[in-house]
Amino acid sequence: MSSLSEADYRCKHGDTICEIRVYEQEVIVVPILLLASFLVTLVFILLLRFCPEKVDRMRPKASKSTTRRVLHGIDAPPGLNVLEHESIALDMPSSYSTFQPPNTYSSKALSVSTLSLPPNPPKQPFKPSFTPIVQPRELPRQRLPESFNLVTPLPAAFSLHSDSSVSLYRARMENRNVVLRVLNDSAGATERHSFLGFASFLAQLGPHPFLPELLGVVSLRAPLVTVMEEMENRDLLSFLWRCRQEHVDPPCEMTERRMYTMATQVASALEFLHGKDLLHGNIRARSVLVSKGFTAKLWGLHGVYTRKNQGATWKEDLSMKKWQAPEVLTKRPVSQSSDVWSFGVLLYEMASLGEAPFAEISVNELLQFHQRGKSLKKPTNCSNSLYSIIKGCCHWKDQDRPSLAEVSRKLLSGEKSASDKVLKASGTVNIEQYLQEAGYGEANSYTVF
Template sequence: MSTLSGGDNRCKHGDTICEIRVYEQEVIVVPILLLASFLVTLVFILLLRYCPEKVDRIRPQASKSTSRRVLHGIDAPPGINVLEHESIALDIPSSYSTFQPPYTYLTKTLSTTGATPSVTPSVTPSPPPQPYKPSYTQSYTPVVQPRELPRQRLPESFNLVTPMPGAFSLRSDTSVSLYRARMENRNVVLRVLNDSADATERHSFLGFASFLAQLGPHPFLPELLGVVSLRAPLVTVVEELENRDLLSFLWRCRQDNVDPPCEMTERRIFTMAKQVVHALEFLHSKDLLHGNIRARSVLVSNHFTAKLWGLHGVYTRKNKGATQKVDPSMKKWQAPELLVKKPATQSSDIWSFGVLLYEMTTLGDAPFAEISINELLQFHQRGKSLKKPSNCSNTLHALIKSCCQWKDQDRPSLAEVSRKLVSGEKGASDKLLKASGPVNIEQYLQEAGYGEANSYTVF
């Protein structure tokens, strides 16, 4: 009351300006502060609603590690390579029941910058190739929680989401749906786990994403761009290669006036084969066998760059060893030792690579088309091999025959194959390869050894 009375005494009755000066704090400062607080709160709420990624960048980080980067989600800034020289496993707090890696999942420690070096197992030298035996550490690789996409549902997270049609109508993996989408101004493929998937399928889905992250970047392997693992639907985001898989690309090359253009020459065969060999050497350097080398396991970009895919079998063998389901549709591509249930070696991949060269030369013919699955082993035992295609040069046919030798020790190493590809590319022809007519899908399935339960699913 003293203040009010003092103000009344200092100001004449009706002098408003004088009263405002006296009560400046109560009349001006406090209301302005309240209004400013309200506006800041309102702006923050609007950012949370419409631009959550900006809020994530503003928030202070609880802790920063100098030895490794955190695996960012699919909203990572373009300048950060989230897979650069890192040994990364995906995980989230145990409160989220859909991703708790099984106790049987043992990951191999990779030698990475800033990470603990891996222990190189001792190998006893021996003239014949040793069966492939993956070595695993007896402890888990340290896990890093990825930064998740803040939006709630798939259609709100990506642009132009459309289903990706399969090349064949048959599908075996009913738990995963494929979509094309736009993300950060590029085309991507979304592997989306269906809501009906059980716990085992969820573990396998996210475990495969973890495996791709740990595998690391390679110019001739499709790039993993991010994951959504903290909420449904679970999504793995992989770069899209516009020409899709090599087999359908080869089939399009049989047609005239296709869009986009599809042209295959012998020189391009050598170039793309070199790229596949580089990717295969990368896997073998990590003690990983591919086990599924064929045209449908290779993806092709719009610049005709070949990238090796079909890596889910690599992940399965890494975690389950030799115990895995036998794929009957792979027998026409398998080395003889695998047909008699012997352990796979690196030379088994080289045999399959020779069959891949045959597919490329014939523009997607089924290998050993005239031989049934039951007679295939006897066919190999008699020393017979793939027929020389009409489009095939002597140099390319000699490389196919050397890769498909009955004895695994007679097959060339990947380094030798790479040298032959480089040499053959220099003198290769630029003449377009031709094939007689389009492929009859039903006939191809029969000749390639596909059963009714098998499908042609790239991703």
């Protein structure tokens, strides 16, 4: 029996209500379901377009028992060897890439004779207690750009050898200059794991006015990229060398007051790290970045990350020994006062406009030099008050060195009476001579970021 005959059979002629009841599914239910599906789809599309963070909250959360930490970030700019929607598992180094890591450079081993040291009470090894939370902070997606603008290579300030697997680029993002740290295609799985782990560590470290700001991470596509604020004057060492020159563009001048100000800023950042029970271990001019407005920000944090998250020991590096405290050179337990020693050497670099510390002493004779109680020579531009701070920081016995808080108070006091006279130094720096005087090995990196 057809539907029409069924309606004729059940309904009187002209009874419209009865006919609608017979065809209820065809004329009411199906159109309403189709209309509802269309509205739901439309709402979801609008949410994806204008409120993507609400869509993320609507998605089912991962189980708490999972051991994988995935670092999400912003989409990569077009044309950068895109791999669609790839997630990086931070706890599984081999999960992302099967590339073999590139050949690494090795420095010549340094033999240091063992000397009789003054008796000290036994000291417990320094154990950091800073424990970052699992997930890094992430900017709202609707604020992040779909691409970077004006991407150009960022060459090193000086042509020193580099074995870094990271390339640097300058770009524009959200109407500001940024620096892109791009992991090279030749990087292996371990380097990719370390690259993302370091970005996560920076995010969890928390913001500080005198630490470079991490603006975003490209982890969903290759190549992996971390986006940092640009410090237009680059590293402090090259800034000090430029201050030796005349008629440079942009202008570069170092005054005694500015030196005190920048030293106070670095001390503030170092005190922030010490407050989290983290030792820096690489305090020197090339580990400090300088902004366009001459604000100094402490960098060189990769060693902090490797010691904290990967259990690495203090690095045996020829290029660092002129800045290391005696207890580090002799592989004794280190403490916050070890960073105070290095900070004193940094003050010497600033006052001398970038001279190599202990330039007249070879690396092999450095420990004997320290043991005899000798100190850094007084730079020409250095006041007596600043030189007393330098010598106080570089005491042979770590317990005789001032605390970082005390050093900061002395710097603030010195800043008030400091002169605005521009510091001068004779001649430009010879790069090869500097490398020799600073104790660099044959294979060392000058990559700042």
